[in-house]
Amino acid sequence: MLYKRSRMCGGCDYLRLWSGFFDVVFAIHQTPLSQSMSQLNVRLYQLLKHARSLSQTKQIHAQIIFRSLGGSNNLIGELIRSYRTHGKLKSVRKVFSEYPSLPPTFLWNLVIQAYSKTSFTEESLHLFKEMLLFGGRHSLAVPDDYTFTFTITACSRHRTLLAFGQNCHTMVIKHGYDSDVCVGNALVSMYVVYSRTVSAQKVFDEMPQRDTITWTSLVKGYATNGNMSQAEKVFVKMPERNEVSWAVMIAGYVRHEMYNHALRCFNDMLAEGNLEPNEAIFVSVLSACAHLGQISQGKWIHFYIDKNRVPKSSNIATALIDMYAKCGKIDCAKQVFDETNRRDLLTWTSLISGLSMHGLGKEALHMFDEMLAKGIKPDNITLVSVLNACSHSGQVEEGISIFYNMERSWGISPKIEHFGCLIDLLSRAGRLEDAFKAIKTMDIKPDAVIWRALLSACRVHGNASLAEGIIQHVSRAGDGGGGGHLLLSNLYASLGQWENVRRIRESKVENGDVSTPGCSYIEIDGVVHEFLAADKLHPLIAAINSKLNEVMKRISLDGGL
DNA sequence: CTTGATACTT
Numbered sequence A: 001m002l003y004k005r006s007r008m009c010g011g012c013d014y015l016r017l018w019s020g021f022f023d024v025v026f027a028i029h030q031t032p033l034s035q036s037m038s039q040l041n042v043r044l045y046q047l048l049k050h051a052r053s054l055s056q057t058k059q060i061h062a063q064i065i066f067r068s069l070g071g072s073n074n075l076i077g078e079l080i081r082s083y084r085t086h087g088k089l090k091s092v093r094k095v096f097s098e099y100p101s102l103p104p105t106f107l108w109n110l111v112i113q114a115y116s117k118t119s120f121t122e123e124s125l126h127l128f129k130e131m132l133l134f135g136g137r138h139s140l141a142v143p144d145d146y147t148f149t150f151t152i153t154a155c156s157r158h159r160t161l162l163a164f165g166q167n168c169h170t171m172v173i174k175h176g177y178d179s180d181v182c183v184g185n186a187l188v189s190m191y192v193v194y195s196r197t198v199s200a201q202k203v204f205d206e207m208p209q210r211d212t213i214t215w216t217s218l219v220k221g222y223a224t225n226g227n228m229s230q231a232e233k234v235f236v237k238m239p240e241r242n243e244v245s246w247a248v249m250i251a252g253y254v255r256h257e258m259y260n261h262a263l264r265c266f267n268d269m270l271a272e273g274n275l276e277p278n279e280a281i282f283v284s285v286l287s288a289c290a291h292l293g294q295i296s297q298g299k300w301i302h303f304y305i306d307k308n309r310v311p312k313s314s315n316i317a318t319a320l321i322d323m324y325a326k327c328g329k330i331d332c333a334k335q336v337f338d339e340t341n342r343r344d345l346l347t348w349t350s351l352i353s354g355l356s357m358h359g360l361g362k363e364a365l366h367m368f369d370e371m372l373a374k375g376i377k378p379d380n381i382t383l384v385s386v387l388n389a390c391s392h393s394g395q396v397e398e399g400i401s402i403f404y405n406m407e408r409s410w411g412i413s414p415k416i417e418h419f420g421c422l423i424d425l426l427s428r429a430g431r432l433e434d435a436f437k438a439i440k441t442m443d444i445k446p447d448a449v450i451w452r453a454l455l456s457a458c459r460v461h462g463n464a465s466l467a468e469g470i471i472q473h474v475s476r477a478g479d480g481g482g483g484g485h486l487l488l489s490n491l492y493a494s495l496g497q498w499e500n501v502r503r504i505r506e507s508k509v510e511n512g513d514v515s516t517p518g519c520s521y522i523e524i525d526g527v528v529h530e531f532l533a534a535d536k537l538h539p540l541i542a543a544i545n546s547k548l549n550e551v552m553k554r555i556s557l558d559g560g561l
Numbered sequence B: 001c002t003t004g005a006t007a008c009t010t
Helices: A002-008 A014-030 A033-050 A054-066 A073-085 A089-097 A105-116 A121-135 A145-157 A162-175 A181-193 A197-206 A212-225 A228-237 A243-255 A259-272 A279-292 A295-307 A314-326 A330-339 A345-357 A361-373 A380-392 A396-410 A416-428 A432-441 A448-460 A464-477 A484-495 A498-510 A541-559
Strands: A519-524 A527-532
Touching (some): A033 A073, A054 A073, A073 A089, A073 A105, A089 A105, A105 A121, A105 A145, A121 A145, A145 A162, A145 A181, A162 A181, A228 A243, A243 A259, A259 A279, A279 A295, A279 A314, A314 A330, A314 A345, A330 A345, A345 A361, A361 A380, A380 A396, A432 A448, A432 A464, A448 A464
Antiparallel strands (some): A519 A527
16 A cells, blocks of 8 residues: 555655655564564654645655554654645644643744744644643753744734733743743744834843844834934944845835945945855845836846856746846746746736836736636735726726726725726826716725825816815815815816915924925936925936827827817 | 754745
8 A cells, every 4th residue: 555655645755755664664564573673763754744635644654653653753753744735734733633641842833833833823832822721740851942932923923912922921031931942032032023113122132142143123113113324323233244134124214214234234235255145035135126117126136146146036037027027127027927937826926017018018918817727816905007008008908997897806805996997097087077087985084195096097188076075075075084174185286276276285294294295217328316295306307208298299299089 | 762943035
């Protein structure tokens, strides 16, 4: 039976393993059972450690049961670990519950860890509580430093378990495990997840020993919950940095929209020359290039990736496609997509979004159909791009149909951004009344983006009376929250009521409500140009504006607006 | 006998 099943599991590496099985069977037949037990144990343990497939794990499991080895800690532990790596939590649980006596701490730890890495983190904590009950009576199952590492990690995965994590922290101190580096690291990163930077810093300060992970976790804390200059202060004090430390800094700059800093940090890392950038770093840096329109740096990174044979994971491909598309090189984006072997949802989505960004709506929809044909289900981000594509290529009916079938076709309920796309779609097509009606029947509260889409269409189509109606509707609905001022002032601006615009702008300044102006970048011949909304600072602003006017004129001639 | 902690954007 063993022979047949292992032949079925296939693959090249199984041969070596199969000869292992053969040795085991051979050994069993050669020597008396009593003498072969410990050898058998060692052999099965080795086999489990190198098992490559679920089927192999199951075969060894069968041998463990068959040879009555169910009480060997090392075998059961390795079995649990193996089932966990295959995502078979039910099997993990079964092996654990079939342990012949009260499981020792080591096995509790493995099961708690197995759940802590999944979305069932509560189960880790449930097991931990159960363990505490047993541990009170049996010294066999008392939690140790590993147990706390796993439970604290579990608390950081789920966003609602701060109190439980704090209880663990108390127990850690009581048992004296707070001097353990890994426990301390788990605590620091847990407090970071819950934005408790002060607590994270306190744990950090009180740790008797720290390693690179401790320092990196603290840097991450300041980079996500504080500002980058605080993160920098910790970063420069670090005794040693690894790839993750740099990744945390670069991603922090990107999160804070400090794209130039991100690129500088990346170059600093390369200048030190002792570490190779990894996938996370490439993804962040490419995102910075995309935001800055820094095509030259982006191309250089692409070249670097190819030259160093960095595997083109779907994440890297996605970042490259996005970078090229945002830098205006849609052909390069397409080429990267064509060269990517393992396309997933993200790769497809970034291409569709890039095509749509470039006004190639028909092509975007075509790619969307191809994606569906490959059996890939879209997510809400894909659908935003697809709806935008419809909007930009005038495929109104197609867009409406996609919008109203989102729920039924893919189980995605329309969110505010999808409504925004729908309103944009209808507005651009001149169906202003339909758009207004759709907004009024929405079950989500419309935001400024949505009103702005409709209003700018009112302006384009010269429909002042509808704009008036919208103003009345908005002030009746009392939509003052977030961007309300801006919205109202845009409303009046679109009606040409400049007195009202001025009144709102002034009250905004009095309230100290200063919004940062929109900003965009483009790189031409190696020079990055920066433009702010209503820019007057660029040296060539007069020439740029006259060109812009010319473009706008030609658009209105061709587009028949 | 044997289990640990840090990273990515759209």
